[in-house]
Each structure stands twice: as structure tokens, then as C-alpha cells.
Amino acid sequence: MASFIVRRLIASIFVLFAATYLMYILTAYSGDPLEDLKQSNSPNKQALIDARIKLLDLDIPPFLRYFLWLGRLFQGNFGISVQNQPVNALLQNAITSTLTLVTIATVLAIILGLIVGIVSALRQYSGFDYSVTLVAFLFFSLPIFWVAVLLKQYGAIQINDWLDDPVIPLPALLLISVVAGLLWMSIIGGSWKRRLIVLGVSAVATGAVLGVLSATRWFADPSIGIVVLAILAIGLAFGITAIVAGLKNRRALYAALATAVLGIALYYPAVSFFLNGIELPLFLGLAVLTVLVSGAIGFAFGGADRGPVIRSAIFTGVLVAGLIALDKYMSYWAAYANSSRVRGRPIATVGAQTPGLGGNFWVQGIDLYTHLILPTIAIILISFASYTRYSRASLLEVLNQDYIRTARAKGLTQRTVIVRHAFRNALIPITTIIAFDVGAIVGGAVVTETVFGWTGMGRLFVDGLRVADLNPVMAFFVVTGALAVLFNLIADLLYAALDPRIKVS
Template sequence: MASFIIRRLIASIFVLFAATFLMYLLVSLSGDPLEDLRQSNAPNKNELMEARTKLLNLDVPAPLRYFLWLGAVFRGDFGISIQNQPVNALLGNAITSTLTLVTTATVVAIVLGITVGIVSALRQYTGFDYGVTLLSFLFFSLPIFWVAVLLKQYGAIQLNNWLNNPTISVPVIIGLSIVIGLIWMSLIGGRWRRRLIVFGVATVATGIVLTFLSVTQWFADPSIGIVVFAFLAIGIAVGVTAISTGLRNRNALIASLIVAGIGIALYYPMVNYLLNGMTLPLFLGLMVLTIVVSGLIGWFRGAPDRAPVARTTAIVGFLVAGLIALDKYMSYWQAYANSSRVRGRPIATVGASTPGLGGNFWVQGIDLFTHLLLPTIAIILISFASYTRYSRASLLEVMNQDYIRTARAKGLTQRTVVVRHAFRNALIPITTIIAFDVGAIIGGAVVTETVFGWVGMGRLFVTALDAHDPNPVMAFFVVTGTLAVLFNLIADLVYAALDPRIKVG
């Protein structure tokens, strides 16, 4: 494997050299960096043109100028923009902004798309499958700029108006309850009597919950509470165990319930005292500690099959801790929404943060979330469609293989067949798609960044192209090209981990 990685890295270096050379020549021929100065009426126009020519080495032929640029890159310097700004600083700010925006959306789209695609494949030709197919093609065909504008209108302006008096009307409660009931009915499947029972229970339960949220105006001052938290924690323990190892594995179920019980016991002291003086390093440290401790509980309780149990309890611990953090964020929602800077309109439409907001770790986290909400949804809606279709098609293909029929003939349960045999091989083509998407992730969502006022990699690239500014364009290309090559190498290694028949060599 080491020799394979070294060979791939050496080949990738030569590919990047050739690609950057061609890109530099194309950028140099695409326009004149002195065009704005030539059209200027400034009295010192000639001096300005001479200074920019010297700054960008424009008096050197483009092929030779490339090697001057490459030598500076080897020293970690991407040069100066035509506005006399260090490109390193521009690139650092753009990468941070883009990673904040697009990475969150992409991770959610991958998890949600793969999950829905797998369920759709397992419920092939049902109402749920047809509904997911319809929504996937609908989202895939929608122009991103149109989706972004609609989200600003209805997801921010109208929603902020509603949050001033967050009551849900009776027709909306009835409509949402019926829709949720239909979704659960199609998910559970089975005979019509069973479906109707599921539909009735889900519809009534949803109606009761929505009525309670409306009467108490929960959205004005949201919280989870110990009762709901305990119910959700136990549900997470049972649900994760059912998917990961199966409920027949009593050691895994008991270990997961122990982790959930510890979370319930720590709920009050964590929410009311221990999380008050939170910082980002401490938050990340606590999250890592939670995963490690939860995994150790599964390891010691899971003999003789320790690894799957430890994995299960680590996931349960992470999710339960996430619920505690979510409840702590909720406790600051009202203070954030009513602050002088936000003024009762918490869902932001532009920018990455509220200027001059201040506040503690939790308030800053809410502010980041409200600014990420709409652009993240816009990207998720478009990406969700492709991941759903790829995962559905891949799992259906795998489920028709001979080894899947053999596994079923041996008497293995449906969960074991899907999770342990089919799911891993179904991930192989999806891994390819994700690896190719990484360049686009770091490249930034140009339209989304423009509509929502994010200054990221996409905006940096387009602005530099418009100004015929070569150094920011090349910095963008080096970063995205390097990451695309790197993640394609990682994808090759993941293939071998997912399928033992694939050898890296």
C-alpha cells in the first residue's frame, strides 16, 4: 500500500504541474490586468500602470512568469492581487467562509441522501419510494438561485414575521398531521390494516404535538426538558442498537441504555451549571471525552464481541451529548432573538454573522446557525437529490447479487443482510461521487454565496476573473486541484476498506 500511495502522489504532482501551467497560460490570455488603469483618467495613470506591471511581473512572458509564480508558491506565497492585497490573506478568509458554509451542507446532504436512498430502495415501488423519486427529480431540476430567493422570502422574511406570534393555525395542524401520517404509513409498510393503524396513530400524535407547541408558543422560547430528553435518549439507544448490532445483542442494548442513563443523570448539572463557561476548545474536548467514555463502556460491557458494541455506544453517547448541547443552545434563543442587534428577526438573509453582536459561546453559536440555515438548506436540496438517486440505485443493484441471496438462504436477518453485506458494497460508487464533489465543495457555491452574501472561494474566483487578476485565480486552482487529487487517492483506499476483494497495490 505504501508503494501505491507514493506512486500516486508522484503522478499527482506531475498532473498538478501540467494543470497549473496550462491554467496560468489561460488566465494570462483571458484579459489585461491593466485594463481598468488604461481607461482611468487619473493624472498618474502611467505611474500606476508601471507599478502594477512590476508588481505582477507583466513585462515577463507568460510561460516564464509561471515559473516565477511557482517559485513563490514553493515558499508559501501566492503573491499579491491587483488591489495590492496579499492573496494568502484573501485565500485564508475565503476558505474559512466556504468550509463553514458548504461543508456543513454537504455532510448533512450525504447522510440524509444516503439514508433516504437506502430506505427508498428497501421500500421499492411503495408510496414512499414514488414520493422520494418525485421530490428528488423536482429538487434536482430547480435552479439554485430561484430556490435561494424563495428561501429568503419564505424561510426568513415570512418566518421572522411568524416568530413574533408563533401560533399554528388549525388548518396547518391538520394538513401537517396528515402528511406526517402518510409518511409514516409508507415507511412502515405491511398490510393495509397495519398501514391504516400507523397512519391514524402518527396523525393523532403529530396533531397533539403541534397543538401543544402552538398553545405554549414553544417556538418563542424553545427547550427540550428532562422528560422529552429522557424519552429521546432511550429512543436513541434502542434505535442505534437496532441498526448497528440488532436488538438480539443484549450486551449492546444494555450498554447503550447505560450510556443513555448516564446522559439523563447528567442532564440537569450539565445544562444548568457545567456548560455555562463554555469555549470552543472545551466544547470539542468534552465531545471527544464523551465518545471515548461511551466507547469504553461498550468495550467493557460487550464481551466477547467488543468492537461492534463499542461502536454502538460511542454513537449513542455522541447523539445524547448532542441533545444536551442543543437544549443549552435553545435556552439562549429568546435572549438572542430579542437582542438589540437582532431585534426580533433571528433568521438572517445575508452575511455570515451579526455585526457587533457579542455574547457568550452559545449566543455566538446560535448566530452562526441562523446565518447558515438558509444557504445550507439551499445546497442540501440540490445535493440531496443526486445522493438519494445514487444510493438507491447502488443498493438495488447490490441486493440482486448472488452473495446477497446466499446470505438470505443461510437464514440471516434482513438487518444483517442489509447492514453487514449490502450497505458496504453499495457505498463504493457513492464514495466515487463524494470524492469528485470535494473539489466543488472547496470551490464554493458561487450562486449561493452571491445570493446570501458569503465571501467564499467561489466569490473570490469569480471576482478575480472579472478583474483579470491572475494570482487569486491560481491560488483557487491550486487549492481545489490539490484537494481533488488527494480525495481521489483517499477514495481508492476507501474502496479497499469497503470491499476486501479490492487490493491496493
């Protein structure tokens, strides 16, 4: 494997050299970085032009100047921009902003796409399958800038207006309840009697929950509370165990329940003491501690087959800890929304943060999330379609294989056939799509960042092209190219991990 990685890296380096050289030459001849100075009426115009020529080595032909840029790149220096700013500093701010946006959006799009695609494959030719297909292709065909404008209007402006008096009207309540009932009915399937029962129960449950939340004005000052947390934690323990190990695996179920009970017991100490005055390093440390403690509980209950037991405990522990953190965030929602900087308009339409907001770790976190909501949804809606369709097609292809029919003939449960046999092999083509999309999403966030006012990689690239500023454009190209190469290498290694028949040699 080591020799394979070395060979791929060497080949990738030569590809990057050729690509960067071509990009450098094309960008250099696409515009004049002295254009603004030549049109200036400044009395020392010639002196400014001479200074910029010297600063950017513009007196050297581009096909030779590239090697000067390459030499600085080997030293970790991306050069100076037209405005005499270090590109390294510009790149650091831009890549932090873009990766914050792209990472969250990509992870959510992958998770939602896989879940919906799998359910769609298992309910092939059902109403749910047809509805998902329609929605997926609809989102895939929509231009991102138009989606962004719609999100600003209906996802921010009107939602902010509604939050002034967060009461759900009766017609909207009934519509949401019916849609939820139809959704669960199509997912669960079965006979028509079973479907009608699911429709009625889920519609009534949704309407009752939303009615209580509306009557108590929960959306103005949200919280989870110990009772709801306990119900959700126990439900997560059963649900995760059913998916990961099966409810017949009592060790996994007991480990998940023990982890959930521990999370419930730690709710008040965490909310009252552990999470007060917290900062990001301590928050990340508690997250790692959650994984370790949950894994230890799973190991203690494990027995002979510890893998599924440990995974059940870890997933349960992480989700329960996430609910506790979410409750802490919610406790600061009213203070954030009514602050002098936000002024009752918490869903932001532009920028990555509220200027001059201040506040503690939780207030800053809410501010980040409210600025992330709209651009994240925009990217998810575009990426969701491809992940859903590929995961559906891949799983359907695997389910028709001989070894799946053999597994079912042996009497294995549907969960075991899907999770342990089909899903793993269905991930192979999806891994390829994800590897290609990561670099494309980083580079393709140009429109999203422009519409929502994020000063990220896309903004750096567009601003550089507009004034023929070579160094920022090349910094963008090197980062996106390196990411594409890296994730394609990771995809090759994952092939061998997912399918033992594939040898990396």
C-alpha cells in the same frame, strides 16, 4: 499500499502542474489587470500603472511569469492581488468561510441521501419510492439561484414574520399531521390494516405535539428539558442498538442504555456548570471526552464481540450529548432573537455573521447556525438528489447478488443482511460520487455564496476573474484541484477497506 500512494501522488503532481499552467495562461489572456488604471483620471496614472506592472511582474510574458508564480507557491506564497493585498490572507478567510458552509452541507446531504436512498430501495415501487424519485429529480433540475431566492422569501422573510407570533394555524396543523402520517405509512409499509393504523397514530401524534408546542409558544423560547431528554435518550438507545447490533444483542442494548442514563444524569450538572462560560477548545475537548467515555462503557459491556457494542454506546453517547448541547443553545434563543442587532429577525438572508453582535459562545453559535440555514439547505437540495438516486440504485444492485440470497437462505435477519452484507458493498460506488463531489461543491459554491453574500472561495474566484486578477484565481484553482486529488486518493483507499477483494498494490 505505500508505493501505491506515492505513485498516485507523483502522477497527481504532474496533472496539477499541467492544469495550473493551462489555467494560468488562459486567465492571463482573458483580461487586462491594468484596465481600471487605464480608465482612471488620476494625475499620477502612469506611476500607478508602472507600480502595478512591477508588483505583478506584468512586463514578463505569461508563459514565463507562471514559473515565477510557481516558485513562490513552493514557498507557500500565493502572491499579491491587484489591490496590493496578500492572497494568503484572502485565501485563509475565504477557505474558512467556504469550508464551514460546504462541510456541514455535504455531511448532511450524504447522511440524508443515504438514509432516504436505502429506505427507498427497501420500499421499491411503493408510494414512498415514487415520491422520493419525483422530489429528487425536481430538486436536481432546479437552478440553484432560483432555489436560493425562494429560500430567502419563504425560509427567511415569512418565517421571521411568523416568529413574531409563532402560532400554527389549524389548517396548517392538520396538513402537516396528514403529511407526516402518509410519510410514516409509506416508510413502514405492510398490510393495508397496518398502514392505516400507522397513518392514524402518526398523524394524531404529530398533531398533538405540534398543538402543544403552538399553544405554549414553544417556538418563541424553545427548550428540551430533562423529561423530553430522558424520553429521547432512551429511544435513541433502542433505535441505535436495533440498527447497529440488533435488539437481540443484549450487551449492546445495555451499553447503549447505560450511556443514555449517564447522559440523563449529567443533564443538570452540564447545563448549570460544565457548559457555562465555555469556549470552542473546551467544547471540542468535551466532545472527545464523550466519545472516550461512551467507548469505555461499550468496552466494559462488550464481551467477546465488542465492536457492535462499542459502536452502539458511542453513537448513543454522541447523540445524547448533542441533545444536551442543543438544549443549551435553545436557552439563549430568545436573548439572541430579541437582541438589538437581530431585532426579531433571527433567520438571516445574507452574510456569515451579524456585525457587532457580541455575546458568549452559545450566542455566537446560534448566529452562525442561523446564517448557515439557508445556504446549507440550498446546497443540500441540489446534492440530495444524486446521493439518493445513487444509493438507491447501488443497494438494489447489491440486493440482487447471489451472496445476499445465500445470507437470507441461511436465516439471517433483514437487519443483518442489509447492514452487515449489503450496505457495505453498496457504499463503493457512492464513495466515488462523494469524492468527485467534494471538489465540485467547493468550486460550485460560487452561485450560492454570491446570492447569500458569503465572502468565501466562490467570491474570491469571481472577483478575481472580473478584474483578471491572476493570483486569487490561481489560489482558488490550486485549493480545489488539491482537494479533488486528495479525495480521489482517499476514495481508492476506501475501496480496499470496504471490499477485501480489492487490493491496493
